[in-house]
Amino acid sequence: xxxxxxxxxxxxxxxxxxxxxxxxxxxxxxxxxxxxxxxxxxxxxxxxxxxxxxxxxxxxxxxxxxxxxxxxxxxxxxxxxxxxxxxxxxxxxxxxxxxxxxxxxxxxxxxxxxxxxxxxxxxxxxxxxxxxxxxxxxxxxxxxxxxxxxxxxxxxxxxxxxxxxxxxxx
Amino acid sequence: xxxxxxxxxxxxxxxxxxxxxxxxxxxxxxxxxxxxxxxxxxxxxxxxxxxxxxxxxxxxxxxxxxxxxxxxxxxxxxxxxxxxxxxxxxxxxxxxxxxxxxxxxxxxxxxxxxxxxxxxxxxxxxxxxxxxxxxxxxxxxxxxxxxxxxxxxxxxxxxxxxxxxxxxxxxxxxxxxxxxxxxxxxxxxxxxxxxxxxxxxxxxxxxxxxxxxxxxxxxxxxxxxxxxxxxxxxxxxxxxxxxxxxxxxxxx
Numbered sequence: 001x002x003x004x005x006x007x008x009x010x011x012x013x014x015x016x017x018x019x020x021x022x023x024x025x026x027x028x029x030x031x032x033x034x035x036x037x038x039x040x041x042x043x044x045x046x047x048x049x050x051x052x053x054x055x056x057x058x059x060x061x062x063x064x065x066x067x068x069x070x071x072x073x074x075x076x077x078x079x080x081x082x083x084x085x086x087x088x089x090x091x092x093x094x095x096x097x098x099x100x101x102x103x104x105x106x107x108x109x110x111x112x113x114x115x116x117x118x119x120x121x122x123x124x125x126x127x128x129x130x131x132x133x134x135x136x137x138x139x140x141x142x143x144x145x146x147x148x149x150x151x152x153x154x155x156x157x158x159x160x161x162x163x164x165x166x167x168x169x170x
Numbered sequence: 171x172x173x174x175x176x177x178x179x180x181x182x183x184x185x186x187x188x189x190x191x192x193x194x195x196x197x198x199x200x201x202x203x204x205x206x207x208x209x210x211x212x213x214x215x216x217x218x219x220x221x222x223x224x225x226x227x228x229x230x231x232x233x234x235x236x237x238x239x240x241x242x243x244x245x246x247x248x249x250x251x252x253x254x255x256x257x258x259x260x261x262x263x264x265x266x267x268x269x270x271x272x273x274x275x276x277x278x279x280x281x282x283x284x285x286x287x288x289x290x291x292x293x294x295x296x297x298x299x300x301x302x303x304x305x306x307x308x309x310x311x312x313x314x315x316x317x318x319x320x321x322x323x324x325x326x327x328x329x330x331x332x333x334x335x336x337x338x339x340x341x342x343x344x345x346x347x348x349x350x351x352x353x354x355x356x357x358x359x360x361x362x363x364x365x366x367x368x369x370x371x372x373x374x375x376x377x378x379x380x381x382x383x384x385x386x387x388x389x390x391x392x393x394x395x396x397x398x399x400x401x402x403x404x405x406x407x408x409x410x411x412x413x414x415x416x417x418x419x420x421x422x
Contacts, residue, residue, distance in 0.1 A: 016231060119221075122185075123222050125187075
């Protein structure tokens with residue numbers, strides 16, 4: 001059990017980083033990590049499959065995030081109904097100190113799945129098969145989505161297109 | 171082994187360092203001869219490096235003790251025991267509910283469910299309505315008993331109330347959750363109306379011991395036999411109806 005906890009502890013920073021890249025907010029990222037860890041620990045006895053622990057945790061976290069997003073979207077739709085307002089689109093935080101500012105800013109403007117994909121592949125170095133398992137799609141689909149994500153990141157970094165135009169690219 | 175020109179997948183695998191040495195060299199040679207593709211691949215590589223560098227800071231955030239697995243385990247245990255407590259409380263509540271439910275059922279059986287309530291309702295809805303659509307009426311060649319026997323096997327005979335001046339004039343099939351039911355409307359020469367109702371016993375209509383009950387201005391006399399429940403519904407205070415109910419008491 002302690003051995004398990006040590007493995008988890010070691011992966012904790014990566015989970016938090018992934019969570020931040022999804023939520024774009026440190027404190028809701030930690031909430032996400034917490035609920036994912038709860039899920040992981042509850043499922044541990046039965047469900048943990050063979051293979052990379054990190055990929056398994058990322059999958060749990062990603063699904064938790066999508067669920068939460070779906071819930072909050074339902075909520076904000078309701079809110080919109082009453083207030084007539086529109087949800088503010090994300091503005092990249094200025095205080096974040098980064099090396100590659102433009103790339104990061106471009107990254108933050110990608111959609112959720114593209115951010116997750118690039119983080120898994122480019123930053124965490126997961127294999128295409130692992131990503132396919134997380135997303136529950138064929139590897140070929142992963143490849144075409146990765147390709148589109150990379151092109152979108154490229155275009156956004158060069159400032160050639162703005163977010164609305166990105167929709168066409170999807 | 172990759173083939174040339176390289177597929178999109180091979181190019182990405184190159185960027186992500188997933189090619190073996192031989193394939194990587196093959197691809198690098200090919201890229202050297204295809205500067206457009208090389209430029210794109212290089213840009214992807216640079217983006218990936220930038221991302222790694224840009225996001226590396228996120229790995230060094232101060233620890234959050236609430237995320238420590240041991241802490242989360244503890245929380246889960248706490249929640250679980252709370253769930254157990256909730257489940258136990260629920261079990262007790264269900265137990266109590268079940269007991270009182272059983273008592274309530276007894277009460278219902280004594281007084282709650284009115285026997286043959288649908289007979290009374292049918293009387294109110296149809297019997298007093300002269301325009302009632304009928305499945306049988308006195309103009310038909312067969313008498314009402316024949317019609318009833320077609321629909322209800324082994325049912326008791328429809329009561330003969332002629333001695334009180336009431337004759338069957340029309341009848342109608344209706345349905346209940348338990349199956350077909352029927353109402354026969356009797357009238358006397360004054361146009362006074364009473365009804366004979368037959369239905370299968372239902373969830374709340376177990377076979378009835380004979381009895382009477384008053385419902386507003388109506389009285390229902392009910393009994394069971396031959397697998398059905400029966401009721402005669404009539405105006406409670408009408409003398410002619412009282413005579414008819416007397417006739418009912420003669421063995422049918």
